[in-house]
Amino acid sequence: MLVNQKAERMSLTERVYGALKQEIFDFALLPGDRFTEKEVAERMSASRTPVREALTLLQREGFVDVLFRAGWQVKPFDFHKFDQLYELRIILEQAAVRKLCEMDGKPDLDALKNFWLVAASDRQDDGPTVREADERFHIHLVEACGNEEMARVHHNITERLRIIRRIDFTQRPRIEATYQEHAKILRTIIKRRAEQAQLLLKSHIEESQAEVRKITLHMLHEARQTQSPPRSA
Amino acid sequence: MLVNQKAERMSLTERVYGALKQEIFDFALLPGDRFTEKEVAERMSASRTPVREALTLLQREGFVDVLFRAGWQVKPFDFHKFDQLYELRIILEQAAVRKLCEMDGKPDLDALKNFWLVAASDRQDDGPTVREADERFHIHLVEACGNEEMARVHHNITERLRIIRRIDFTQRPRIEATYQEHAKILRTIIKRRAEQAQLLLKSHIEESQAEVRKITLHMLHEARQTQSPPRSA
DNA sequence: GAATATCATCATGTATGCAAGATGGTATTC
DNA sequence: GAATACCATCTTGCATACATGATGATATTC
Numbered sequence A, B: 001m002l003v004n005q006k007a008e009r010m011s012l013t014e015r016v017y018g019a020l021k022q023e024i025f026d027f028a029l030l031p032g033d034r035f036t037e038k039e040v041a042e043r044m045s046a047s048r049t050p051v052r053e054a055l056t057l058l059q060r061e062g063f064v065d066v067l068f069r070a071g072w073q074v075k076p077f078d079f080h081k082f083d084q085l086y087e088l089r090i091i092l093e094q095a096a097v098r099k100l101c102e103m104d105g106k107p108d109l110d111a112l113k114n115f116w117l118v119a120a121s122d123r124q125d126d127g128p129t130v131r132e133a134d135e136r137f138h139i140h141l142v143e144a145c146g147n148e149e150m151a152r153v154h155h156n157i158t159e160r161l162r163i164i165r166r167i168d169f170t171q172r173p174r175i176e177a178t179y180q181e182h183a184k185i186l187r188t189i190i191k192r193r194a195e196q197a198q199l200l201l202k203s204h205i206e207e208s209q210a211e212v213r214k215i216t217l218h219m220l221h222e223a224r225q226t227q228s229p230p231r232s233a
Numbered sequence C: 001g002a003a004t005a006t007c008a009t010c011a012t013g014t015a016t017g018c019a020a021g022a023t024g025g026t027a028t029t030c
Numbered sequence D: 001g002a003a004t005a006c007c008a009t010c011t012t013g014c015a016t017a018c019a020t021g022a023t024g025a026t027a028t029t030c
Helices: A012-025 A037-043 A048-060 A079-102 A110-116 A127-144 A148-169 A172-190 A194-226 B012-025 B037-043 B048-060 B079-102 B110-116 B127-144 B148-169 B172-190 B194-226
Strands: A064-066 A072-074 B064-066 B072-074
Touching: A012 A048, A012 A148, A037 A048, A048 A064, A048 B048, A079 A127, A079 A148, A079 A172, A079 A194, A079 B079, A079 B148, A110 A127, A110 A172, A127 A148, A127 A172, A148 A172, A148 A194, A148 B079, A148 B148, A172 A194, B012 B048, B012 B148, B037 B048, B048 B064, B079 B127, B079 B148, B079 B172, B079 B194, B110 B127, B110 B172, B127 B148, B127 B172, B148 B172, B148 B194, B172 B194
Parallel strands: none
Antiparallel strands: A064 A072, B064 B072
């Protein structure tokens, strides 16, 4: 699980920061939800000061908005932003893959090979497990290319997209496709065919993006249908 | 001048945040300098609370470090980090230029053309002026490509590099070279020759990077020579 | 004189207090 | 009944108070 780092020697601000972000990822706080510093402080058994510092950070990172003297809000879905983040993600990962292919030594991709280049019978088929592994796959690609700043930026983008990407692994065929595409990308990188690896990666991400968009629109449509009668009294 | 945005309706936290960052850019706070929250609070006529919030943000963005119960420190020079940031900057700007060349409509580059595509007699030759225009040139390229998230990330990187880039415009030949290279890049983008524009941009940034490194090493060398006798008593 | 132990001072991390203003419900008016 | 005015409540932004522990100067010991 991608839970908090070591709890030892961590400031309250950091703990609250991580907990709030996790609540957003888990949909415990839904996009558009409003809340107050006091609520959060009580829920996390802290005072408003560390809560405010955590919220200030989350605001800067685009997870929440502050409403002047009127509470806070989980940033509502913004598909335009998601598209921009996907595009940026592709740019960074393509650059990372190119670097990996042109690296002097051999890039360290063992962890990825051990998970993704396995016999069909050894594959995981649990949605959440594969989703997490998928995220690690892409993060690892960027980390392996050796540019820490690039990895940091990419990590932030990944977190911003996490809320929406989890939708992609609710269906079995997508898991299958992910295995095949990741395997192909890895093999192409190992063969150091930069151009092709970049193309494969781009298609892979864009397919996932398209799938997410499709399902999201479907969900929104259904939600609208279901909740249509707001009050029957 | 790249001074604070409108002072009206800006929180103290934001004001302190901007002022501190500007002090770092202006070398009023030197890399490695240590300071306390109380000092800053008094200097900015604020309490520690907004100062802390501003510092928390600056820490997350890599401008300062906190020393547990022992004050704060302006992040010392780290040339390895600078190299990584330069590399990331090239990746983003190359992607932006490609987008500009492949855009449907005509990209909005008028402001850049008006400054950089002028007769030699109309050129600016003041170091700081050209330095600022240079920064705007690169920022504008990324903004013009239309991806706001990309522009945001690129803007942050630009600010992290600002401290060191100003060194590049202390010499007349570099100003001359900047004019010629920017002009060439602009013309190539207008002609929509993506590949060549990317190459020109990369060379341009790397030349500037090399120049900065050369001068910095020279300055460090001189500084070391000058300050060699730490105490003569 | 050099090294170590001690202690007052100071720094951050956190909690709490306070003021200006936004909000939502209620009473009032037409 | 609908629209408006009013008021108590709540929320953030900022200032201040306090506790723990890091630091550096001083005293002590060999």
